[in-house]
Amino acid sequence: MSHLPNPLYGFAICLLVFWCGTWCVHLLAICYGKFKLHKKSCNYPNETPLPAVSILKPLMGTDPNLEHNLESFFKMDYPMYELLFCIEDSVDPAINIVQSLMTKYPQVDASLYMGGSKVGINPKINNMQPGYAAAKYELIMISDSGIKMKNDTLLDMVNNMTDKYALVHQMPFTCDREGFAATFEKVNHILI
Template sequence: MSGSLPGVSIVKPLMGIDTFLEGNLESHFTLQYPKYELLLCVQDEQDPVIGLVNNLRERFPNVDCRLFIGGKDGIVNPMVHNMVPAYENAKYDLVWVSTSRIRASTPILMDLVARAVQDPTVAIVHQLPFMRNDSVHGMAAIVEKVAFGCNLGKQYLSLSQLGTHIFTGMSYLVRKPYLDKVGGLAYYGRYLAEDFCLSRDLLISGYQLVLSAFPAEQMVATASLPSYKDRMVRWWRLRLSMMPVVTLVLEPLTESLLLGAYTSWAVYYLFDVNPYCAMLVHLAVWIILDYAQLKRIQNGPLPFSFPAFLAAWWLRELLNWIVYAQGLANPRRVFWGRSTYKLQHGGLTTAVTSKPSVPM
């Protein structure tokens, strides 16, 4: 069985050190898979993460690991800029892009590979963004877990089931020859949302995107509400530049409060039902279903109580309207780390100021 498994090149961009990084990296060095290589990418030769990488390479000398320092010139997206040298030197056709916050495991890798080889038309196997329980400390981290498991989770799971395009590049396995046919990773470095654009073009070319059975095990060391809000604003502006009608018109209709307001008005107008009661029932059902879905994705106990879930759920709902307002206030500017970017229609990006300092 192990001899029939294809080789996998794991590309992991790194920048700086946080509380969970050593554990994240070590989980890649200890994978029980017969044939894989670990390609670690660092932008700056002075980055302290290099010392950690060298230590792990000494501890696990049998792991095929290479370190790439620097990037490829002419690429706007800082993470793609960092990853391209490793991607272009990958030995195997299957490339697992695993960002720095992702914790790996053998069952996850086996599932990614199994789904990739089940059908020759599968170009990408991706994971639902999620958070591991042991990285959830404080209300901000709970909000992130609830956001990924509830709001994003329901869209991700339902649209993937319907075969509709939805994809985030936090953790995914891609067939390199297929991606190279549509331009290669470097080509998509002109977009900040390179994950959306490359997956869209692969779909247009007739390939499939398949969802893994395992959510991405993200470990966030320093969660905060401002950083969460800023990330959501950045993602919203990117979606607006690429899908303005969907983002401005349809996306708000997936929010519980706006949909509840429309529903309450409709049942009052059509059936003379008290709109306040209708809204309360709507919210209660929505919250119960979200909680059930979160527990289903977790597939085990949650690291917080139901009252904490309720508080985080309401915080996310209210923060999302701040995200919409702030996103509309300056829709063509995106701030990532210490860098500022200008978005064009269709997602093309130019750097206004560029000082790479973003967590990968």
């Protein structure tokens, strides 16, 4: 009596091959992210002065990392920039954090704008309008409260800005940590 193969064996083998292939793609993406995407994309010219940048920070409420995230903007290695914090409500708890950082770093050009202006239907745009109207510089960066900056990120972004581009966007990265899990998390943010 001959045994005929069960049709589920073929399905199981196909599923196993697909699963292994998916893991191979993931591992390749992790390796690519670690060795290719982790490097700076440009050399920094020393002969031309860097343009000044106005940074708009719309804020609402607090979270456990807010002070740490905002403080990273006060510590950037960039010759000339201003921080424009925009808060809708005059009793927002983020005000105390911003004022504390402005006192701690008086050498940084930082201003706090409260109230917002009705210019459209988007509340975040309305919140940023007073800061945008007061911006001193032509280059403007808009950055949410959950973003933490490395000290050279603004330098990297400005150096990628040329006459051919009207907008430079940067993917948010996770904090630098050692190990496989940190690399996996960074690649995952790039792919999302």
